[in-house]
Amino acid sequence: MHLQSKPAFDVKQLHRSGYHFQPTKHWINGPMYFNGYYHLFYQYNPKGAVWGNIVWAHSVSKDLINWKKVPHAIYPSKLFDKYGCWSGSATVLPGNKPVIFYTGIIDKNQTQVQNYAVPANLSDPYLIEWIKPDNNPIIVADQYVNKTTFRDPTTAWLGKDGYWRTTIGGRRKHRGMAFLYRSKDFINWVRVHHPLHSKNGTGNWECPDFFPVAVTSKNGLDTSAIGQNVKHVFKVSLDLTRYDYYTLGTYFPEKERYIPDKDMVDGWEGLRYDYGNFYASKSFFDPSKNRRILWGWANESDSTDNDVKKGWAGVQLIPRTVVLDPNGKQLLQWPIEELETLRGDKVELSNKVLMKGEKVGIKGITVAQADVDVTFSFDSLDKAEPFDPSWEKLNGEKLCGLKGSTVQGGLGPFGLLTLASENLEEYTPVFFRIFKAQDKHKVLLCSDASRFVLVLIVSVLDRNNFFL
Template sequence: MYYNGIYHFFYQYNPKGAVWGNIVWGHAVSKDLINWEPIEPAIYPSKHYDINGAWSGSATILPNNKPIILYTGLDSNSIETQNYAVPANLSDPYLRRWIKPGNNPLIDPENEGGVNASSFRDPSTAWRLNGRWRVLVGSNRNRRGIAYLYESRDFIHWTKAKDPLHSAPNTGMWECPDFYPVSLSGKEGLDPSDHGKHVKHVLKVSLDVTRYDYYTVGTYLTDEDKYVPDNTSVDGCAGLRYDYGNFYASKTFFDPAKRRRILWGWVNESDSTEDDVKKGWAGIQAIPRRVWLDPNKRQLRQWPIRELNSLRGKNVQLSHQELKTGHHIEIKGITAAQADIDVSFYIPTLDKAEPFNPNWKNAEDLCANKGSKVEGGVGPFGLFTLASKNLEEYTAVFFRVFKSSKNHVVLLCSDARSSSLRDGLYKPAFAGFVDVDLADKKLSLRSLIDHSVVESFGGGGKTCITSRVYPTLAVLDNAHLYAFNNGDQTITIKNLNAWSMNKPQMN
């Protein structure tokens, strides 16, 4: 939330340990989305309707410039209610203290016919249409994912619409629904209430069954209060994802100061609960990303916010560097354990691209079968991140190019299977296809590396993958960064910029 010159970040937090439970609303403030000051939690479980947890929700700025939070509370009977909180003192620039008015809960599922009271949570940011506020609440009934729509004139008295905004069978619980407009042209973000012929709408849901975030691009039929995905978007597990890696329970907000929409996502741990308890913390947020509609109108693009560049330190560059088959070169002169790498690869010819089997629907399976060590025609080529000196450990972020009957198919992988010598870790080969035109024979990749996290953006942010890794050798000054090519076709690093990254202020 942006309010009077300050960014507010609210998050699910257990102040008593590094495991799930005792959930409150953590609160941190910032002037630039990079350097943060944690302050006291905004909401604690304290009332009968939230005594077992103050769960996720959203903030909305009302027209009189008053912020309000909607959140899910869990009562002693495991009923999920929707409640609100408001700042105790609007003159406090940090909005440190929030109060729960006495007319909570605002929405009680036991008063709503047909609603699954134990799967009814995560109210969205509200938008306004024809004098009425609207908000979504995620739910599930008989494995049908549902985004219930509620309406209110005063933000206090809410009525469930006759029909959900959208639902889909066999998708399970829809957590953390997010609904917002995107401009048909340009990168500028829009207020949640914008609508009309100049916009598309995006509906994102977090699928509890897979623990991934999926979105569709479509049309908001305002006369009917219905959302209809375009025929290029599908609901459920076959749909588009913000991030094809470790990224869940995401949330966007409109930044009115810079006219942009910002995406936050939760990056969970990939080690054991015992490990989390030992280190005393679990879970991080990905780098904030700007999101906008791709010119093809079929998907979103994402890119790290430009404020991240303020952390850049020493820079090294490469240009017109050939990578022959089986070769790798080290990118020296930066702190490879904490770095920002932006590289453009040039493919002299696509003639050697392997044929693409149309039965290869699952990018993750394809990456697992054709990893960074499996020689191909065009690729694999890319980066060995968080690598030990002799490559006993590394997280490979790379492309492979295939030839289908009509065009070329580009696969982006973030393969953590060799990321650590430790046993007992979740080390998947994450992957996604990149919808990119190879007419210029170029592919771009940006990777942000931060000790145990590798966030990668392929094709200018068309496909993004976040990996969580725990190397034992490739740590601190013993981490290395390499560019590699294990394909038959020689690849050229057209341009590479790499920066050491400094630490932000976190307290």
């Protein structure tokens, strides 16, 4: 079944997105829900389509789909952010008072400090004007902290002891660091002598995110939630690879440490939110629908010269709800339900039997603006190719690259050819491969765009009922 979507706005320039959030021009890179509105603050260069001159641009929405641009929330104007207002987070304090926590650049050496800002008028539903108090900065790197890699404070969480805590990314030599700070009043912060978490050999940690997920429910949790049926997610954006990685584990507030589960891997061999262009993501709790929303940013694969020529670069990806998989070993993501409102003209192909090597074209949709639901089913999985035990040493991304979209298997590869030219000189395959292991089947989902590989591995336990 194929469903075409109506773009959220008219697309008048080639390659611009129809329903991803994207400013009208220039370069983009902490969301929040407050009093009926979603607020998106984003890194933005008002002077060009490259990095530099960074401000916190600001847009608001009722539904996470249709956005209204409002004046920039934060821009360099004080000694404590004279050379840039870099990433951070928003926290809603008791009494329904939002606070922005952000990294300020104070000199040409990129010395980084942590500042805060508060709304000038809480009765303004758009929260257009923000004040940066003169007691900034409120966190300054000490001798233990590398002051040039000290940025991106997380949403703060409130402990049962009455202290607020936040973690800030950085590094010591080649060790990635999540520095931990605590405060009673959200103004005076003290560094905990050990990090919340760290890992050697991973390089600089950018844009950390730390949040709880429910073990027995699909509901989202407030960032301060803790308890017996709660696990925690720790995510970092690795400066060395430009991807987002996460682990699942346990937060021990009495020890002020996060410990990943024993099967988790920190760094580039670990779990990723996404195997496409996905970086500098941020999650937030949406109390209006009791869900946690994950939002990432995608840089583009073209050159800087092309970005400058067309006048913009990058998009915010579609927001996703995120929950813990029932197996407790990974997160599950799905586009927010509001995206359904964009679905328009329906084009359907049903009960089509595909033979080996057959390709079927879908007519009546605009390829660049299509939302596709597809289900593949089989009478039997007996012909699935054997899963070589040596492949267990490979992560899914490497296995996708090894097998590819053209190497024949017992039940595949099969899937979709997207962005295909008329005679298939060019296309991006999104395809599946099925393997038969000892007691179950393994399914590999890959995408191959100019040798770039996207992958998800799932296990099929019921061999007689397999649907994707």
